[in-house]
Amino acid sequence: MTGHEVVDHARSLLGRSFRGHGVTLRITEVEAYGGVNDPASHAFSRTARSEIMYGEPWRLYVYRSYGMHLCLNVVTGPTEQAAAVLVRSGEVLEGRELARLRRGPTVADANLARGPGNLARSLGATMDDLGTYLLDGEAVWLGPAAATAPDITAGPRVGVSKAADVPWRFWITGDPTVSAYRRSPRAP
DNA sequence: CCAAAGATCGTG
DNA sequence: ACGATCTTTGGG
Structure with a gap:
């Protein structure tokens, strides 16, 4: 499989800020496609x-997953490659009250944007953002890259x-906002 | 046209 | 381990 440029993009998105509809988070987990x-x-x-x-x-790139969640991806190119990075988890930095309003009152801080569906919801994303x-x-929008890797x-x-x-999921080591690994039941 | 598979998540 | 929920996709 060629196209490891997308891996570099995925890794460089870690630690970068990502804002949606009044909530800002720090990206802690991504996957390269x-x-x-x-x-x-x-x-x-x-x-x-x-x-x-x-x-x-x-x-x-926004898509609906399992009929009930949205997932957010950064298209990274090059265009003939059609690569993208799925933003899976983040640590909410600003707009925590808004994120909690969207996610529910009982959700722990670390879980507000833990997992791609939850992250999209905490950011208030809709298909209109496609x-x-x-x-x-x-x-x-994406803020500046992390100051230190x-x-x-x-x-x-x-x-x-x-x-x-294929080991194309990347996360910040030890971060509590990173989602749990679940292998597909259909995977060989 | 129809069937099945999802880049998921919460609960039990 | 399972069900919710529904769009997209591919086969006939």
């Missing part, structure tokens, strides 16, 4: 849904049935 050469990537098949990944980098350019300070651990991606052992 290689696009046309990665059987686990939605862009492995070029369809209406994955078309955004064949476009301009630094745009937001295609947002992430470097222009719009409703959803965090300590990173790698492992297999969560929930994928194809290429289930």
Whole structure:
């Protein structure tokens, strides 16, 4: 599988700030998806849904998961590769009350944006955010990269049935906001 | 047209 | 281990 540029992008997103609709977090967990050469990537098949990944980098790919969650991805390019990075977890830094309003009163701070569905919800994302350019300070945007590189651990991606052992999930070592690993029941 | 599979999450 | 919930996808 080619396309390890996306791995560099994934790692550099760790520690970077990510803001959505009034809530800012620090990204603690991501997964790289290689696009046309990665059987686990939605862009492995070029369809209406994955078309955004064949476009301009630094745009937001939003998709609905299991009919009830949204997941947020940063399209990283190059365009012919259609690669993207799934933002899986973060530590809420600003707008905690708003995040709690969206997630519910009983959720612990560390769990507000723990896991991709929860993260999208804490940021107040909707399908209307699909295609947002992430470097222009719009409703959803990426802040500057981390000042110092965090300590990173790698492992297999969560929930994928194809290429289930490719270690393209990256997280900040020891961070309490990182989600638990769950292997797909369909993975060989 | 229909069936099945999801880049999930909370509960038990 | 299981169910909620529904869109997208691929096969016939």
